[in-house]
Amino acid sequence: MTDAEETLASEGVTHVVRVGGTVRRPVRPFTATVQAYLAFVRSRGFTDCPEPLGRDAEGREVLSYVAGEVPVEPLPEHATSASALGTLGALIRRLHDAADGWALPADAVWGGVPGVRPDGVVPLFDEPELVSHMDYCPGNVVFDGGLPTALIDFDLARPTTRVADLANALYWWAPLAAPVDRAPSLVEADVPARVRAFADAYGMTAEQRAAVVPVANRMVANFLLTSRAAAEADPVFRRWWDDGLEDRLPRTVAWLAAESGRLAAAL
Ligand SMILES: Nc1ncnc2c1ncn2[C@@H]1O[C@H](COP(=O)(O)OP(=O)(O)OP(=O)(O)O)[C@@H](O)[C@H]1O
Ligand SMILES: [Mg+2]
Known part of the structure; x- marks a missing residue:
């Protein structure tokens, strides 16, 4: 069974969907650099950020989904x-x-x-x-x-x-x-x-x-x-x-x- 896609954000800069324990985002020119950076800081012990997981079959960037609540303005x-x-x-x-x-x-x-x-x-x-x-x-x-x-x-x-x-x-x-x-x-x-x-x-x-x-x-x-x-x-x-x-x-x-x-x- 494949996980359903849930849209997390479509009104901002980036169209983001969640698929199970991952998010999928469009690949941009800076995506590989950012993924390398995330991998580095995680290797240095900063794991409070998404884990970079490369690309999916549709060519989107894959990151781990971070559980929690993301506030929107006005801040609660x-x-x-x-x-x-x-x-x-x-x-x-x-x-x-x-x-x-x-x-x-x-x-x-x-x-x-x-x-x-x-x-x-x-x-x-x-x-x-x-x-x-x-x-x-x-x-x-x-x-x-x-x-x-x-x-x-x-x-x-x-x-x-x-x-x-x-x-x-x-x-x-x-x-x-x-x-x-x-x-x-x-x-x-x-x-x-x-x-x-x-x-x-x-x-x-x-x-x-x-x-x-x-x-x-x-x-x-x-x-x-x-x-x-x-x-x-x-x-x-x-x-x-x-x-x-x-x-x-x-x-x-x-x-x-x-x-x-x-x-x-x-x-
Ligand atoms: N790795 C993740 N784990 C959990 N939630 C995420 C993750 N990535 C994105 N989201 C959710 O999707 C929303 C939009 O994602 P993101 O911030 O990457 O896109 P954006 O278009 O740049 O948003 P904004 O313009 O609001 O900064 C986030 O505010 C968050 O709610
Ligand atoms: Mg954002």
Whole structure:
């Protein structure tokens, strides 16, 4: 008997189906690189991510299905707890430590958002330190028992720094967003305190703590530019842009600039 195919996602970037204990996703130019990366971090002991299982007869990529609950926005209250945030910080620390030292394949290909890289995008670092996830949106974090237990969807994994990767996680989970743009249970959250708790759970160094707020400011300014360009290039990004990103990202840029002193002080 063959397992039935259950569609997990068809409205986002990727059409994902579950077949028994596996998921099947379309093969993209970066798929082989991401599978090699997942195999490496798993070999180094970070197994809280899908296991790469090659391709199926239809030419789709095959990954192990990770059991649990994947939150969708707005985040449910349990996904916004202090313990969930701290657990995510510790999870990312283990990913980083496992990924450190990976010898990039010579033919590595990285994913990215659609659209031509617009003028004004500023680099977040001089030299990459490691390859990491770089897309910690709620739909890419698996929860179990109210806590993050695994990371999925490494489609935007690429060479980066620990700080740039952590800024991405903070954007989604602190979150780095104006109160009006947060999940209901985070509207009144003490974001500087949450950023500090996340930094502590990760074990950020003094140098990383000093760098993360400036990097986050550059990151959100880049998001505004690249999201606008992506909306021009791709219907899924167009929908996200028209459904709120167009207003939200400028608010985020302004809110983060205004809060940067408080965030840096808390760190
Ligand atoms: N290996 C997996 N194990 C369990 N669930 C998965 C797995 N891969 C994908 N899913 C489910 O399918 C959803 C979409 O998968 P994925 O994140 O890979 O695609 P996507 O189109 O990039 O999504 P998004 O645009 O929301 O990031 C996930 O949010 C999750 O619910
Ligand atoms: Mg995803």
